[in-house]
Each structure stands twice: as structure tokens, then as C-alpha cells.
Amino acid sequence: MKTRTYSPTPANLRRLATALQGGALVAIPTETVYGLAAHALDASACEKIFKAKGRPAHDPLIVHVLDLAHAELLAEFNYTARKLARQFWPGPLTLVLPKKPCVPEIVTAGRDTVALRSPAHPLTRRLLRLAQIPLAAPSANLFGYVSPTSAAHVLDGLAGKIPHILDGGSCRVGVESTILDLTNANRPRILRPGMVTAQELEKFIGTKVAEAATRLRRSKKTGLIAPGMLPQHYSPHTPLIIKDGWTKLPANTAGIFLRKPAGSIVAEAYWLSARGSLAEVARNLYRVLRQADNASHHQIWIETLPADSGGLAAAINDRVRRAAAKR
Numbered sequence: 001m002k003t004r005t006y007s008p009t010p011a012n013l014r015r016l017a018t019a020l021q022g023g024a025l026v027a028i029p030t031e032t033v034y035g036l037a038a039h040a041l042d043a044s045a046c047e048k049i050f051k052a053k054g055r056p057a058h059d060p061l062i063v064h065v066l067d068l069a070h071a072e073l074l075a076e077f078n079y080t081a082r083k084l085a086r087q088f089w090p091g092p093l094t095l096v097l098p099k100k101p102c103v104p105e106i107v108t109a110g111r112d113t114v115a116l117r118s119p120a121h122p123l124t125r126r127l128l129r130l131a132q133i134p135l136a137a138p139s140a141n142l143f144g145y146v147s148p149t150s151a152a153h154v155l156d157g158l159a160g161k162i163p164h165i166l167d168g169g170s171c172r173v174g175v176e177s178t179i180l181d182l183t184n185a186n187r188p189r190i191l192r193p194g195m196v197t198a199q200e201l202e203k204f205i206g207t208k209v210a211e212a213a214t215r216l217r218r219s220k221k222t223g224l225i226a227p228g229m230l231p232q233h234y235s236p237h238t239p240l241i242i243k244d245g246w247t248k249l250p251a252n253t254a255g256i257f258l259r260k261p262a263g264s265i266v267a268e269a270y271w272l273s274a275r276g277s278l279a280e281v282a283r284n285l286y287r288v289l290r291q292a293d294n295a296s297h298h299q300i301w302i303e304t305l306p307a308d309s310g311g312l313a314a315a316i317n318d319r320v321r322r323a324a325a326k327r
């Protein structure tokens with residue numbers, strides 16, 4: 001299969017909207033990371049996502065919609081869910097809610113809940129408006145590898161496996177959405193940390209929000225790890241090791257610093273932000289991980305943020321820990 005990258009001209013957007021309606025896969029830019037989109041109500045289109053990514057069938061997909069009205073066609077919203085959607089959509093917050101029967105089993109991996117989000121990226125919003133269908137879209141990378149934040153990253157992993165990529169430049173946020181389980185509105189629970197934090201959500205809804213489990217739990221029934229809780233995820237091929245506060249690197253080792261190191265810089269040094277801005281760290285994390293991974297080092301050392309850094313730190317540390325988890 002030939003993979004073509006499209007610039008966002010009106011004609012190309014119309015063409016890609018038609019392709020999606022017809023059941024084809026299109027990699028789309030969102031503000032978080034690039035997604036691999038398919039018509040969410042077309043089970044055979046969604047099946048192609050799992051095949052192209054090598055994604056196991058027990059890992060459910062997030063469905064992307066234009067707005068709350070479209071989301072309500074797919075899930076049973078409660079008062080809190082509506083309130084949060086009105087406040088945080090379009091944006092990097094995914095809500096898990098009881099699904100309606102129209103959502104195919106393959107999208108939810110057989111669960112009775114569905115994950116929904118309204119993305120903020122203007123190009124993907126234009127596609128949603130043109131196609132008038134919900135789009136199931138996980139990250140547009142091979143399963144388990146570092147998520148893509150540019151069209152070139154998508155091509156790196158999925159060239160020859162998907163027909164279309166819409167190039168929308170680099171992703172503004174750079175880490176995946178916050179996933180909030182609202183199946184029980186009285187006990188909201190974060191399944192994956194992201195840019196929208198537990199504190200922000202708590203302040204807005206006035207209910208305690210449980211934070212993502214840092215330990216990985218297996219279901220007693222299925223023996224499977226809860227979705228989003230896969231220990232090793234977002235990982236480079238080169239062994240990645242968390243090391244805080246080092247001064248010297250061993251031979252053949254790359255070092256990823258949070259901020260630009262002072263003084264002399266070794267050739268193997270990468271950094272995530274010039275001045276240590278969390279937004280910049282998040283935006284650069286996957287690009288720098290990919291860059292270090294492609295430079296044939298024997299191992300990569302990476303720093304984590306102090307636990308009390310707040311804001312995006314929980315999401316950044318979560319992704320770094322998963323990327324570094326032993327295989």
C-alpha cells in the first residue's frame with residue numbers, strides 16, 4: 001500500500017472526509033498526538049486500525065466527536081459529564097461513559113462503556129464537520145512504540161500500512177488526553193493523567209477525583225491489565241533508564257535532560273526544554289525520545305520531574321515511567 005501525506009487544502013480535506021466515510025484509515029492531527037482514525041460506527045473500518053497498529057483487540061479505542069450533541073448520540077451522559085464537556089471540550093479530556101448500542105463492540109473491546117473526546121485541532125474539527133461521522137482513533141503509531149507528534153513520525157511507523165496522512169504540523173500539547181472514568185458520576189476516576197489535571201477537575205465539579213493508579217492492577221476475572229494501564233507503552237527500542245541528578249554519562253549512553261544543561265554539552269545530550277517549562281517538556285518529549293532512539297546509542301538515561309511540580313508533571317512522569325518499564 002502506498003502512503004500519501006496531504007497538505008490541509010480544502011480539496012484534500014474533502015477528499016479525506018470522503019475516504020473516512022467510505023471506511024478508509026486516515027492519520028489525523030490532534031492537539032495531543034496524531035490519531036489513526038476510522039469511521040467509529042463501521043466495525044470493519046475499525047478493525048483496520050488494530051491491524052495497521054498491531055494493537056491487541058482487548059485495548060479499546062477513543063471516539064472523537066465534534067461536540068457534546070454528537071457525543072450524546074453514542075453514550076449516556078450524566079450531569080457531571082455534561083458539565084465537564086461544556087467546560088473542557090474541545091480539548092484534551094476524554095470521558096468514559098456507558099455506551100449506547102450503536103457503538104460497535106470492537107471499538108470498546110467488548111466493554112459496556114465508551115471513551116469520548118472532542119478534539120480542539122482545527123483541521124480535525126474540519127474533517128469531523130465535513131464527514132459528519134464519529135472517528136475512532138488511537139495514537140497513529142505501531143502498538144507499544146513512542147506516540148507520534150508530527151506527520152513524519154506517523155510515516156516512520158505506518159508507511160505502507162495506511163493510505164492517508166493529513167499533515168497538520170506539530171502537536172501543541174504533545175502527550176495523550178486525560179482519561180476520566182465517569183461511569184459512576186459520584187466517583188470520578190482518572191485512568192490516564194494528561195494536561196487536564198485531577199486538581200483542575202476537582203475544583204470544577206466539587207467532587208474528589210481519584211488519581212490514576214501508579215501500580216498496575218490485573219483484572220481478577222480476565223487476568224488482563226486495565227486499559228491504559230499497560231506497563232510498557234510509548235517505549236523506544238533502545239533501553240531507557242530513569243536516572244535523576246547524574247553528572248557523567250557512561251560510554252554509548254545518551255542523556256535526556258529536562259532543561260538545557262549549563263556549561264559544556266556532550267554530543268549525546270538531548271534536552272526537553274530550554275528553561276524547564278512543563279508545556280515545552282510535554283510538547284518535545286516524544287520527538288526527543290524518537291531522536292535519541294534513532295541515534296544508535298546502547299542506552300538512554302532520562303530524568304523525571306519532582307513529584308510536586310504540579311500541572312503536566314503527572315502526565316509527563318507517567319509517560320516516562322511507562323517508556324522506561326522493563327519489557
Ligand code: AMP
Nearest residue numbers: 060061096113114115137138139227228
Ligand atoms: P490511545 O488512543 O492509543 O491513546 O489509547 C486509548 C486508551 O483509552 C486505551 O488504551 C484505554 O486506556 C482508554 N479507553 C478507551 N476506551 C475505554 C473504556 N471504555 N474504558 C476505559 N478506558 C478506555
Ligand code: MG
Nearest residue numbers: 138139140147
Ligand atoms: Mg497509544
